[in-house]
Amino acid sequence: MIQIWAVTLNSFREAMRDKVLYSLLFFAMLMILASLAVAQMTIGEYEKVLRDLGLAAISIFGLMIAIFVGIGLVHKEIERKTIYTIVSKPLHRWQFLVGKFLGLSATLLLQVISMAAAFALILVFAEAGLHSSLLAAIWLSYTELLVVTAIALLFSSFSSPVLASMFTIGFTLIGRLSSGLLEFAEQGESSSESFRRFARILYRVVPDLQTFNVRTAASHEIGVGWEYLGYGTGYAVAWSAALLLIASVIFHFREFR
Amino acid sequence: MxxxxxxxxxxxxxxxxxxxxxxxxxxxxxxxxxxxxxxxxxxxxxxxxxxxxxxxxxxxxxxxxxxxxxxxxxxxxxxxxxxxxIGYLPERPYFYDYLTAEEFLHFYGTLYGMSAQSRRQRIDELLPLVKIEHARKIPLRKFSKGMLQRVGLAQALINRxxxxxxxxxxxxxxxxxxxxxxxxxxxxxxxxxxxxxxxxxxxxxxxxxxxxxxxxxxxxxxxxxxxxxxQETMHSVEVTVRGFTTEELSKISAEQPILLTPERATFSTPDHESATELVRRALDQNLKVASIKPRRETLESLFVEHYTAEDQDRGANPEGNQR
Known part of the structure; x- marks a missing residue:
């Protein structure tokens, strides 16, 4: 386990010293700040718009960090051949991937906390109030980032960074749309059987990222129960573990040129 | 096994x-x-x-x-x-340039499962060995190529x-x-x-x-x-003497020196035994023996010879490595 800890700490250090991370964080802060101005321009529902924009900023920029930093973490090791000195040490390749995943998860947690703190300050400044459902929405957004990080690690374990980015973004979009698509296929009267079957398969093989979306409820200050929080967290852990398992099998057989 | x-x-x-x-x-x-x-x-x-x-x-x-x-x-x-x-130093290594030399070695030591104390002790031994003790707290991005190679060597030795x-x-x-x-x-x-x-x-x-x-x-x-x-490829042994007269030179060898200056005379002998005999005679004449050098093929020439032979064989058999 000490080997996983070493890789986790090193990945955390690497991600925290990555300029891309700070650029993204800067724009996230800017967007959270801008939500104040945008909300001013709306007629009515000022507080709701403020909450919507803030939660969206945290989710979108969190996803960008997870995808771009996540893919870079493994790819850089291969491109710069630092992987040679790592995989020749007495650690299993899956330990390396799990360490990378945990390192980025810790980085993301810190980023989400920073963005959440900025968001909370804006809400306090705008006297919009702090409802516990916001915290639940932010937590579930973070657990979604864990799944996306695992997707990014899976694709970067066998493909180039450009392909890995495209696959990860595609997978994430499908994950966000699959439950809606399934609903549409099941309820739509004109849906063919093959379309229904396709929507069902897609829903099963791709993580349903809408599970982590309670932002609408939070912006209306509707409470999110502990059971749902537990379910969402468990769902994220299970999918992350499954994706890391597949990534580890692929990585195990990979040769580094 | x-x-x-x-x-x-x-x-x-x-x-x-x-x-x-x-x-x-x-x-x-x-x-x-x-x-x-x-x-x-x-x-x-x-x-x-x-x-x-x-x-x-x-x-x-x-x-x-x-x-x-x-x-x-x-x-x-x-x-x-x-x-x-095992310790391993790859060819043209690139390391985590955001780490200091000390952090870098701690990282690799941890990958070997070493305790914090044994890592510290080993790092204290290795940094002076590879002569970068002064750069302990400096990030690797500021290291020269030579220094990077040295810290790379240190990581290869961290686990004894x-x-x-x-x-x-x-x-x-x-x-x-x-x-x-x-x-x-x-x-x-x-x-x-x-x-x-x-x-x-x-x-x-x-x-x-x-x-x-x-x-x-x-x-x-x-x-x-x-x-x-x-040894297999030794050609000759060269003996150089100093402080001689022409008469003394003719007494120590019937052969002419291969190189003759007013100060030095160099003789070529076919093997160690002949060289030893020539040295004994030079000492009998109170001459100074400046050097005894076996003239042999270097590893480099041996390598070129093998490489050329293998290349010719492959030329005769055009299948080569590609199929």
Whole structure:
């Protein structure tokens, strides 16, 4: 386990010293700040718009960090051949991937906390109030980032960074749309059987990222129960573990040129 | 399992890289049989593309062999148990430049499962050994190429390995850096550590290694003790004397000197015995013996000879490595 800890700490250090991370964080802060101005321009529902924009900023920029930093973490090791000195040490390749995943998860947690703190300050400044459902929405957004990080690690374990980015973004979009698509296929009267079957398969093989979306409820200050929080967290852990398992099998057989 | 004195054991080891639409498959290593005994320093030499790095990558578990078997310290290559006892410095290494030298070595020490205390102790030993103690707290991005190579060497030794594999450790280093690498290898040899040393700098291989393996186009063409290789090819022994008169010179040898100046005369003798006789006669005449030099083929010329022969063989058999 000490080997996983070493890789986790090193990945955390690497991600925290990555300029891309700070650029993204800067724009996230800017967007959270801008939500104040945008909300001013709306007629009515000022507080709701403020909450919507803030939660969206945290989710979108969190996803960008997870995808771009996540893919870079493994790819850089291969491109710069630092992987040679790592995989020749007495650690299993899956330990390396799990360490990378945990390192980025810790980085993301810190980023989400920073963005959440900025968001909370804006809400306090705008006297919009702090409802516990916001915290639940932010937590579930973070657990979604864990799944996306695992997707990014899976694709970067066998493909180039450009392909890995495209696959990860595609997978994430499908994950966000699959439950809606399934609903549409099941309820739509004109849906063919093959379309229904396709929507069902897609829903099963791709993580349903809408599970982590309670932002609408939070912006209306509707409470999110502990059971749902537990379910969402468990769902994220299970999918992350499954994706890391597949990534580890692929990585195990990979040769580094 | 192999004998306990065998550190590296390769039997019929082959590696074929798969081709693609644009590239043919390529046989990088062809039935390699190689055994390295405990405490030996073995030079692994060959031209570019000979299969040296492929062999090392298989031994380090970075690549898988297509056929044959390889063991390190009695464990299959690539196993965690084998890797725990090896130190490895890859060719042209790149390290985490955001870490300081100390953080960097702590990281690698942790990968070996070393405790914080043993890491600190080992780092205190290694930094002076590779002469970068002054740069302990400096990030690696500020290191010169030579300093990076030294810190790379330190990471290869952090776990007190039983086998150290060095892939072109002297490439791009200045004479001081090369000397340091040589000194470290001598120290490892003194401690009984086995070293597999891959290099293009053949004079270093000649000076440092006990045995040398010459690899050409994936095939092992020669594996022998460096001394025996060089002894086999000794041409003559040259004896240089000083403080002589023409009469005295004619008394010590019937042959004319091959080089004659007012201060020095150099004679060429066919072997050690003739040289010893000539030296005895020079001393009888109260002449000063300035030097006795065996004139022999260098490892470099030997290597070129093997390479050329193998190349001609391949020319006669155009199948070569590509299929």
């Amino acid at each position: 192999i004998g306990s004195d065998s550190v590296i054991h390769c039997e019929g080891l082959s590696k074929r890289y798969r081709g693609s639409l644009l590239r043919r498959s390529y046989l990088a290593l062809d039935s390699l049989d190689l055994q390295v005994k405990r405490g030996e320093v073995v030079g692994y030499i060959g031209p570019n593309g000979a299969g040296k790095t492929t062999t090392i990558k298989i031994l380090m578990g970075l690549h898988r062999q297509t056929s044959g078997r390889a063991e390190i310290l009695g464990q299959p290559v690539g196993s965690v148990a084998a890797r725990a006892r 390995p039983e086998l150290v594999v060095l892939d072109e450790p002297s490439s791009g280093l200045d004479p001081m850096g090369r000397m340091l690498i040589r000194d470290v290898i001598f120290e490892l040899k003194r401690q009984g550590v086995t070293v597999l040393f891959c290099s293009h700098i053949l004079s270093d291989v000649e000076d440092i290694c006990d045995r040398v393996a010459i690899l050409v186009k994936g095939k092992l063409v020669k594996l022998a003790a460096v001394d025996s290789l060089i």
